Amino acid sequence: MKEVKVIELFAGVGGFRLGLEKASSKYKVVWSNQWEPSTKSQDASNIYVNRFGEENHSNVDIAQVSSDEIPAHDMLVGGFPCQDYSVARTLKDSAGLEGKKGVLWWQIHRILNEKEKKPSFLFLENVDRLLKSPVKQRGRDFAIMIASLCDLGYAVEWRVINAADYGMPQRRRRIFIMAYHENTSLYKDIVKLENPLDWVLEEGILSTTFNVTQKSKQTFFEIEGDLPDISSNFNKKTSSTSPFQNAGIAINRKVYTVETSPSYDGHFETLGDKILLNGAVPNEYYIKEDALDKWEYLKGAKKEKRVNKATGFEYQYSEGAMIFPDPLDKPSRTIITGEGGASASRFKHVIKTAEGRLRRLTPIELERLNMFPDNHTEGATDIKRAFFMGNALVVGVIEKIGSELAKRI
Template identity: 65%
Template sequence: MQKLKVCELFAGVGGFRLGLEHTDHYKVVWSNQWEPSTKTQHASKVYEARFGSESHSNQNIEEVPTSEIPDHDLLVGGFPCQDYSVATSLKNSKGLLGKKGVLWWSIHRILSEKKNKPKYLFLENVDRLLKSPSNQRGRDFALMLRSLSDLGYAVEWRVINAAEYGMPQRRRRVFFLAYHKSTPLFKTIQKTGATDWLLTDGTIATTFPVGETVENVQHFALDKDLVSISEYFNAKKGLSPFQNTGMCLNGNVTTFKTAPSFDGPKTVLADILEKKAVNPDLFIDDTELEKWTYLKGAKKEIRKTVAGFEYHYSEGSMVFPDALDQPSRTIITGEGGKSPSRFKHVVQTSKGLRRLSPVELERLNMFPDNHTQLEGIPDAKRAFFMGNALVVGIVERIGSTLFRKHSKIEEPL
């Protein structure tokens, strides 16, 4: 069967592409990566080095005309978590005026302007998205769901912690899939119903099973006016109504809390450590050990602000060194560099305590070894890439299930 054509936005170093193309069911026909805050476009350079420069754009997506983006079946991307508030409606237009630089509206604009809309969307974000902003919990996600609903998409989402399904890193992210109303899968969702789709029959549920018991079940309709959602959604400042699992179909939301159901093999931190010698710079010097121990330890102390105000500060201890018989903690963007840090990973080896190598960080996100290795790119930048990346195994598995469901329905035998 013909491969599905993919457009990859906010591509980073290509995590979505790696996962999807590894299934052999997808072909990326256009990609975009632009880092606004840096002069040298390191991530885009890595992307081009691995996948070629053809059909790759290193330009601010807000300035790329939709006409330059080829038609595609699947739009993917890990877009930044920002403030998605709507400033005002545009006259004589179906568009909306969000704040400049808020990249969700670039996705919205492409979907709005494409005559042949993509059949599916596959997006990723930090799970904080479900409860942002703090003064109107869930408003940003409500805006996204309503705008996608208006564009003809049914949306399912799930917060997935990679380690809970046997992968090597405790990395919790929200993944969501959207199905256009023109697809047979959209009609299947309508027939199946939100609850059965989310618990057993759906793309994510088939890939990453959950238990039968659910909590905090909520059903509600989203306001049809985006400006009203922007101004009034959850204005009473309660908890976000969006749980870790849910669906929005025709503006109606069903959401509840699920727990993972997995008893397969598990990868732990020890499994991904390099067997060969690593860069000596990764080892912690004895003179620095006291600083590391302090930063990783529990604290109860009085601190002073710049203005001289004294306050009580406390925090719990971190496991130090990191447990080798467990999946790793979440990789952060500041993982590189020699300076002592509370959050960097440190492992005990036969030769002493050391930080993780760039290859080990790549393995924790299930990237190929040395995917980010390129002349002129320091190890700290490679670590930064992995702090921003997603776990490739999640994309590969969901992508494989999506294609299977798509082909079974689109071209029945």
């Protein structure tokens, strides 16, 4: 395959595209979609257009886009939101399905289902709690996804990867999902294996890119029933734990899963590697003396009585201390969407400069921690730029996986 035509859904500010285009010239994004509901200002889409151009970019609700409007493609990628993936039978047709809340996942399913020529590869990203949701039926949502993709002809591989475990500058733990259609050589390579977990531990795209060691015995089970049955009954009796470990593969609804640990002995980047020199940082990012007490309180340990304002219920609240300021000789903590703005916060990053002053991180520094180019999000407010990085993925993870996939196809 000399060229891999890609569509990017839930594109944000283009992290998947950046990683793939850095990985190989094979990848050509032929269509993208980014739509933020409940807001008139489409800031992320505007950034995407500023960086990549408006040609073949869609800024409308994906549910309103006919699959006929989406060009033929070899790979579908996207960081779809973690929602409730429950389904029910439609009233009109017992063979049909309707997604209740996880509407964006079901848009991916709709596109795959309606395309006569299905993409050869899927490359998806989500928060790692997807493996354990919802609370009352641990693993049900992921089981629905796995079953629906297997039914569409895919083998599905997954791994939870913390970028910092492999030398990247941010501790950001996410699940990465690769799916290979039955018409691909990679699918055929998987089904030939006597033990499919060999793919997960040694021979697959993810294990070759990010080495692991086996931490637990492998588990095998089958996902049975149609999708509404899975939605209603999966893991209902033993729902305290999810049957899905942090790595695994599923073929024809047969699930092989195992707990793994990262194996890496290379260079580790740190928060300190990514900070700007003091003179390049606007004064507004420095913490004022009269605000320091509030920052120290929020970052510190607490054990105090609090009252629920709505009910008047009094309870004991406690939490441990956070390291304050953030250490420069380690990878950063996970960037959150509320990272921007001057108000004191327990979760925002604060560093001490060489001059001994305390300050927040700038948009450029947040971009660097996600391995974006400097000023990729320029054009939006600083608060929005921080929000984008709280929603983004670590580009280096996509680049490395994309590079290995390009070699194998």
